[in-house]
Amino acid sequence: MNDMTPAQREARLEGVGCKRKRVEDVRFTQGKGNYVDDIKMPGMLHGDFVRSQYGHAKIKKIDTSRAKALPGVIAVLTAEDLKPLGLHWMPTLAGDVQAVLADGRVSFQNQEIAFVIATDRYITDDAIQLVDVEYEELPVIVDPFKAMLPDAPVLRPDLEGKMTGAHGPRKHHNHIFEWTIGDKEATDIAFSKAEVTIKELISYHRTHPSPLETCQCLASFDKIKGELTVYGTFQAPHVIRTVASLLSKIPEHKIHVIAPDIGGGFGNKVGAYAGYICSIVASIVTGLPVKWVEDRMENLSTTSFARDYHMTTEIAATKDGKVTGLRVHVLADHGAFDSCADPSKWPAGFFNIVTGSYDFPVAHVAVDGVYTNKAPGGVAYRCSFRVTEAAYCIERGMDILAQKLGMDPADLRMKNFVRREQFPYQSALGWEYDSGDYHLAMQKAMDAIGYKALRAEQKAKQAAFKRGETREIMGLGISFFTEIVGAGPSKNCDILGIAMFDSAEIRIHPTGSIIARMGSKSQGQGHETTWAQIIATELGIPSDDIMIEEGNTDTAPYGLGTYGSRSTPVAGAAIAMAARKIKNKAQMIAAHLLEVSEYDLEWDIDGFRVKGNPSRSKTMKEIAWAAYNSPPPGLEPGLEAVNYYDPPNMTYPFGAYFCVMDIDVDTGVAKTRRFYALDDCGTRINPMIIEGQVHGGLTEAFAIAMGQEIKYDEMGNVVGASFMDFFIPTAVETPKWETDFTVTPSPHHPIGANGVGESPNVGGVPAFSNAVNDAFQFLGSTHIQMPHDAWRIWEVGQKLGA
Amino acid sequence: MTDTIEQVAVAVTINGKRVKRFVDPRTLLIHFLREEMNLTGSHIGCETSHCGACTVEMDGLSVKSCTVFAVQANDTEVNTVEGLANADGTLHALQEGFRQMHGLQCGFCTPGMLMRAKVLLSENPDPSEDEIRFGIAGNLCRCTGYQNIVKAIQYAADKLNGRAQKEAAE
Numbered sequence: 001m002n003d004m005t006p007a008q009r010e011a012r013l014e015g016v017g018c019k020r021k022r023v024e025d026v027r028f029t030q031g032k033g034n035y036v037d038d039i040k041m042p043g044m045l046h047g048d049f050v051r052s053q054y055g056h057a058k059i060k061k062i063d064t065s066r067a068k069a070l071p072g073v074i075a076v077l078t079a080e081d082l083k084p085l086g087l088h089w090m091p092t093l094a095g096d097v098q099a100v101l102a103d104g105r106v107s108f109q110n111q112e113i114a115f116v117i118a119t120d121r122y123i124t125d126d127a128i129q130l131v132d133v134e135y136e137e138l139p140v141i142v143d144p145f146k147a148m149l150p151d152a153p154v155l156r157p158d159l160e161g162k163m164t165g166a167h168g169p170r171k172h173h174n175h176i177f178e179w180t181i182g183d184k185e186a187t188d189i190a191f192s193k194a195e196v197t198i199k200e201l202i203s204y205h206r207t208h209p210s211p212l213e214t215c216q217c218l219a220s221f222d223k224i225k226g227e228l229t230v231y232g233t234f235q236a237p238h239v240i241r242t243v244a245s246l247l248s249k250i251p252e253h254k255i256h257v258i259a260p261d262i263g264g265g266f267g268n269k270v271g272a273y274a275g276y277i278c279s280i281v282a283s284i285v286t287g288l289p290v291k292w293v294e295d296r297m298e299n300l301s302t303t304s305f306a307r308d309y310h311m312t313t314e315i316a317a318t319k320d321g322k323v324t325g326l327r328v329h330v331l332a333d334h335g336a337f338d339s340c341a342d343p344s345k346w347p348a349g350f351f352n353i354v355t356g357s358y359d360f361p362v363a364h365v366a367v368d369g370v371y372t373n374k375a376p377g378g379v380a381y382r383c384s385f386r387v388t389e390a391a392y393c394i395e396r397g398m399d400i401l402a403q404k405l406g407m408d409p410a411d412l413r414m415k416n417f418v419r420r421e422q423f424p425y426q427s428a429l430g431w432e433y434d435s436g437d438y439h440l441a442m443q444k445a446m447d448a449i450g451y452k453a454l455r456a457e458q459k460a461k462q463a464a465f466k467r468g469e470t471r472e473i474m475g476l477g478i479s480f481f482t483e484i485v486g487a488g489p490s491k492n493c494d495i496l497g498i499a500m501f502d503s504a505e506i507r508i509h510p511t512g513s514i515i516a517r518m519g520s521k522s523q524g525q526g527h528e529t530t531w532a533q534i535i536a537t538e539l540g541i542p543s544d545d546i547m548i549e550e551g552n553t554d555t556a557p558y559g560l561g562t563y564g565s566r567s568t569p570v571a572g573a574a575i576a577m578a579a580r581k582i583k584n585k586a587q588m589i590a591a592h593l594l595e596v597s598e599y600d601l602e603w604d605i606d607g608f609r610v611k612g613n614p615s616r617s618k619t620m621k622e623i624a625w626a627a628y629n630s631p632p633p634g635l636e637p638g639l640e641a642v643n644y645y646d647p648p649n650m651t652y653p654f655g656a657y658f659c660v661m662d663i664d665v666d667t668g669v670a671k672t673r674r675f676y677a678l679d680d681c682g683t684r685i686n687p688m689i690i691e692g693q694v695h696g697g698l699t700e701a702f703a704i705a706m707g708q709e710i711k712y713d714e715m716g717n718v719v720g721a722s723f724m725d726f727f728i729p730t731a732v733e734t735p736k737w738e739t740d741f742t743v744t745p746s747p748h749h750p751i752g753a754n755g756v757g758e759s760p761n762v763g764g765v766p767a768f769s770n771a772v773n774d775a776f777q778f779l780g781s782t783h784i785q786m787p788h789d790a791w792r793i794w795e796v797g798q799k800l801g802a
Numbered sequence: 803m804t805d806t807i808e809q810v811a812v813a814v815t816i817n818g819k820r821v822k823r824f825v826d827p828r829t830l831l832i833h834f835l836r837e838e839m840n841l842t843g844s845h846i847g848c849e850t851s852h853c854g855a856c857t858v859e860m861d862g863l864s865v866k867s868c869t870v871f872a873v874q875a876n877d878t879e880v881n882t883v884e885g886l887a888n889a890d891g892t893l894h895a896l897q898e899g900f901r902q903m904h905g906l907q908c909g910f911c912t913p914g915m916l917m918r919a920k921v922l923l924s925e926n927p928d929p930s931e932d933e934i935r936f937g938i939a940g941n942l943c944r945c946t947g948y949q950n951i952v953k954a955i956q957y958a959a960d961k962l963n964g965r966a967q968k969e970a971a972e
Contacts, residue, residue: 025901028909029893029916031843031883038842121866122828211945212847212855212910261844263910264944296848524908692904696949723852723942731935731948 009605014544015537016751019688022547024522033261035215036231041289044218045074046121047282048292049275050114050131051302052106055142055373056155056714057135059104059113061610067116068128072123074286076131077115077278079103081276081285089094090247090277092339093495093743094347097158098177098376099337100274101553106135107155107336108375109718110301115278117290125357137196140716144333144370147174155336155371166338167347167637176338176369179348182429187364190325194316198400200783204389206308206333206374206710209381210726213263214294215303219279222251223287227254232276234259234551235269235521236561239495243272248280249510259551265523266700267379268304270341270563275303300721304341305374305710306381308333309389313397321407326363326428328393332378334369340378341563342385343493349385350484350650352429355437356394357482357654358416363428373716382700383762384485384564391481396773396783399478399772403777409770410451413480414442424747431484433652434747436680442480445656445678448740452478454660462778465802471666473778473802477771479660481763481792485755486569486651495560499646502570503557504578506535507640510628512621516578519559520571521551524594525757526689527567531575533685534751538579538790539586540606540620557642565653565755568685569746574645576750585627589639590618592632651746651754655679657763665802668794670706670772672735677763680742680753681756682749694760701764703729705772707789727789776800814875817839817885825872830923831858831865834872843883843913847942854941857914858882864921866940883913886920895958896920902967905954907945914943919955928959 004012004351014020027033052061064076079101082088089097099105100112114131118124139153146152154160154173163170167177184253191197217232228250234240234257244250262269275292282290309332316325332348334340342349348367355363380386398416402409418425425433446452458474465473485519490499503519516535520527532546550556559571583603590608591598594616601608609617618626627639660674677694684690707727711719720726745752765786772788773781778802784792809824816839823838830919835841835858851870856868859881886894896916899905906912915938922929922937929937933956935948943951957967 021901022904022906024909025906028906028912029883029897029900030887031913033843033909035842035845035910037846038835038836040909122826122834157850210944212853212908212942214847215846262908263847264908266944293846296850296853524910582958688904692907692946692950695949696907696945697947699947700944722850723848724850728853728942728944730939730942732939733953734935734948737949 006605007571013232013536013540013542013606015533016683016685018533018686020529020533020543020686022526024526024528035261035263036218036233037293039218039231039260041218041220044289044291045117045119045286046124046632047115047117047279047290048124048128049112050116050128050133051110052102052113053109054135054137055109055140056138057106058138059102059106059133059516060136061134062114063132064114066132067127070123070127070130070172072119073127074117074119075282077101077282081499082281085281087247087277087281090272092337093271094338094340094342095344098336098339100277108373109716110298112274115282117282119287139417140373140714142372142374142712142714142716144331144372144647147370148172155373175384177332177347178366178368180366180693181352182364183362184364186362187325189328190329190362191314191316194324195319196317196405197314198397198404199312200397200400202313202393202396202783203785204307204309204311204392205786206305207381207657207708208300208305208726209266209268209379209702210300210728211264211266211268214296214299215269215273215275216293217276217279218289218291219283220289221283226250227256228280229256230280231258233269234522235261235687236517237521237551237553238558239498239561240272242498243600244280247277257553258520262521262523264384267306267563269523270379271304271339271377273303296723297721300710300726301718302375304377304379305335306379307389311389311393313393315397315401317401317405321405321412321415323358323360325679326355326360328365330367331368331553332367333372333374334378335372335374335376337376338369339376341380342498343487343495346385349380349387351386351390353387353427353431353482353484354390354394355427355463357418357480358393359418359422360428365429370668374712380564382697383758384483384487387483388762388765390765391762392769395479395481395770399770399773400782404783409478410446413478414439415541432649433482434649435744436654437654437742437744438654440479441654441656441678441680444740444742445658445676447674449658449674464508471664472661473665473775475661475663475771475775477661477767477769477774479657479763479767479770481656481766482652482760483565483759484566484650484652486562486647487566488650489648490646494795500560502559502566502574503642503643503644504571504574505557505642506578507584508582508624510625512541512624513695514541515547515549516575517549518554518556518571518575520562520567522562525562525567525693532576534572538576539582557644565758568753568755569651570645570647571748572753573647573750574643577645578641578643581643582639585639586620586623588635589623589626589631593618593626648748651682651749653679653681653754653756653759655759655763657767659771661775663775663793665797668790668797670788670793674738675735675740676740677760678740678742679756679759680744681759682743682745682754683752684741684743685753690756691739693757695740697758697760698737698764699729699734701761702735703727705765705768705786705788707787709787806922808868810873812872812876815879817881827873828873829872831870831872831875832866835867841882841884845910845913847910850943855911855914856919857918859917859921862921864918881917883916886916895961896955899954899957899961903950903954903957905946905951911941911943915943915951919958923959928963
């Protein structure tokens with residue numbers, strides 16, 4: 001190393017801050033990824049579901065005889081077959097139960113009724129057509145407000161008379177829980193004294209994460225060994241193993257859960273689905289491996305919707321625009337079963353981040369969860385738990401308040417931001433924001449976009465529109481979001497009693513290369529690249545000499561997986577902490593080799609050197625060899641460490657997003673002229689990957705705000721659950737993204753990193769929606785519900801007489 | 803049903819190698835490639851021709867192999883991502899470009915995207931940004947937001963046209 005300059009040695013590591021090219025790309029660009037459906041096993045069977053045609057119906061009869069008679073069909077499972085195993089219902093992550101296969105009743109369209117197993121996926125599909133189901137239709141409820149009417153039909157007869165649910169009392173037969181937080185009395189007082197108030201029902205429509213690879217699994221039960229192997233699209237493979245063990249009674253050490261390459265997750269692959277359970281049961285029953293692969297319609301209509309939050313939002317303020325109180329009531333549509341994927345004590349996720357980036361002295365939130373005849377789920381679609389709903393609620397609310405006050409929405413935000421010197425900041429709804437510099441970020445963003453000039457242009461265009469000279473109007477959407485990610489401290493957060501820590505195990509081989517394994521699981525985020533960068537910086541071994549492995553529960557330390565932007569805040573911290581354990585031991589070995597005291601050594605890029613005599617040094621590579629072959633007397637050989645990291649707090653990434661939009665009122669077509677996104681995610685591990693995450697998240701935000709919706713008709717039919725109707729933007733309609741950043745390192749994270757993958761979805765949706773709303777404001781509009789597709793925008797223009 | 807339908811012979815040149823198999827007439831090309839030929843690079847994302855994850859090259863044209871029967875590929879030349887690298891084993895300019903410009907994340911759409919881009923560049927060796935965006939509009943990506951895919955294809959076009967490539971953004 002001595003012939004290299006320090007800068008060359010540093011660069012060689014490709015550590016934190018480096019735009020390192022991705023390791024994963026080498027196999028993915030050559031078609032050598034290994035996704036679940038790529039895996040084949042000898043004798044493998046294919047399973048798939050007979051699904052309900054109706055949104056709500058009694059099942060009078062299921063006749064499987066014609067299907068069973070079809071050559072190639074091995075079995076057809078119904079609830080009756082699962083009953084003896086106690087698996088016809090399964091517990092949900094939210095403390096409810098969900099039918100694995102319909103038990104005499106279906107409660108949403110496309111609900112699983114029977115599982116057909118055949119030798120070939122074509123025969124499985126043929127057999128599904130031959131299962132005869134006799135239904136008796138029941139009244140359908142798809143509107144959560146109607147579900148709570150006194151005479152609404154009972155949607156969950158299995159819970160009738162049960163007045164207490166997993167999260168406290170139920171106040172109606174279709175009610176799941178009420179969750180409240182904040183000081184109600186103080187908030188009511190603030191409103192009664194307020195000079196100005198606003199109140200608006202802000203709805204966030206139902207949508208779906210829809211990764212390009214659907215949910216799938218391959219289960220194989222070895223009867224002789226009593227061992228179960230499950231390959232699957234699991235964002236949280238260890239939790240799946242624990243749940244599988246609890247449900248199947250197979251001891252956890254005899255279950256091998258493996259998540260191979262995953263083709264996108266965005267929250268869709270957190271939950272435990274009927275397909276997983278049925279494949280496992282089918283493998284146990286048949287003694288053969290059974291694969292289940294969702295098709296796109298099944299994916300969009302059954303496994304995990306997102307949002308469906310209806311937020312009555314009130315803000316109190318002084319005449320000069322200082323906010324004095326926030327009051328939100330949410331009606332949360334959870335569908336037919338409450339299988340929301342939230343930490344167990346948080347039935348409304350972290351919705352209490354709804355005070356956002358603003359210094360609200362008091363606030364109160366009440367969330368009512370209700371059942372409807374819609375698919376269960378409620379996952380966090382590329383956001384921490386219910387954080388995107390909260391961000392949308394407050395960012396829309398602040399714009400509505402600005403309109404009422406006649407204030408510029410940027411000025412209103414600046415006036416109410418939590419100030420830099422207030423951190424750590426205790427929010428009115430219970431969170432301790434660890435760090436931030438909101439004014440700096442906002443000012444940088446406003447300067448970059450040329451805010452004042454854009455407002456002047458908008459004014460001129462509005463005047464021209466009113467004079468009849470143009471049919472185009474202009475919107476300027478602002479979003480300043482604060483997220484809460486990295487669940488979480490175990491004192492706050494668990495899933496089914498499993499504390500939400502995460503983990504890393506690092507092993508240095510004698511020649512100085514490394515294998516490291518984590519409890520997290522990449523679905524495209526590039527962990528194999530970035531985790532190595534953290535280790536490279538901590539331990540002075542080049543990233544290229546470090547192999548990262550995730551997803552195999554036999555080899556990886558137990559972790560809670562990847563969702564809610566928790567990988568970098570939690571697993572990323574575990575990696576740094578495990579590396580530091582190794583470094584401590586390495587220092588002892590280096591001291592022994594250099595015959596000095598440990599305290600006489602200092603770290604220098606890729607090894608230890610003697611203080612005041614830098615020519616005497618040992619590289620980490622040399623230390624690794626010595627660790628195995630000539631360790632100091634009394635010290636055990638080897639160089640490896642494990643860390644389980646329980647974070648002291650969440651992290652609070654934030655950002656300032658601006659969207660400039662031009663809308664043709666005659667066609668409803670909205671064109672995004674510019675979109676500028678400034679993100680502060682603390683320490684930046686790989687700027688190239690961060691930029692990619694922001695681009696992707698913004699594209700999802702664009703889709704959600706501008707048209708992506710899972711809609712039901714009054715009969716309970718899910719409308720548009722295919723890529724024909726469900727809006728996934730192509731390269732043509734996707735706007736071009738401008739990215740920027742500030743850096744406020746998290747004070748409690750070992751390397752100061754906050755997580756970034758979900759920021760653009762959280763911050764992006766309000767920026768788009770505020771742009772549309774801002775455009776129509778001068779025509780007298782206060783709030784336009786999402787999604788803002790061309791048809792709805794045109795309709796708004798018509799209603800306003802534009 | 804499988805046992806009552808006579809199988810049909812299909813002869814296809816896949817990635818330069820002629821193969822012959824008997825298949826059910828209803829077998830889709832994507833299943834033929836993935837299940838029969840073990841070429842699992844091409845993926846299935848929707849089975850309705852919308853997402854393009856299954857895009858392969860058939861006689862010089864881009865086709866979505868989830869809506870082409872294997873028998874329709876009879877006597878054609880099919881190229882998949884597994885055959886994209888150069889004969890000497892070095893990566894194709896597109897494969898290199900996608901890595902250099904961070905044009906992929908989860909990798910699921912990538913094989914289809916690469917094979918589409920290959921045909922696009924053969925039809926239009928020097929496309930503008932708008933032409934690239936229009937040219938890949940049949941291929942959905944849920945991760946990247948396309949911006950870096952566009953750059954990756956520009957990188958490949960530059961390389962194939964003997965121009966210097968641009969540095970990765972950020």
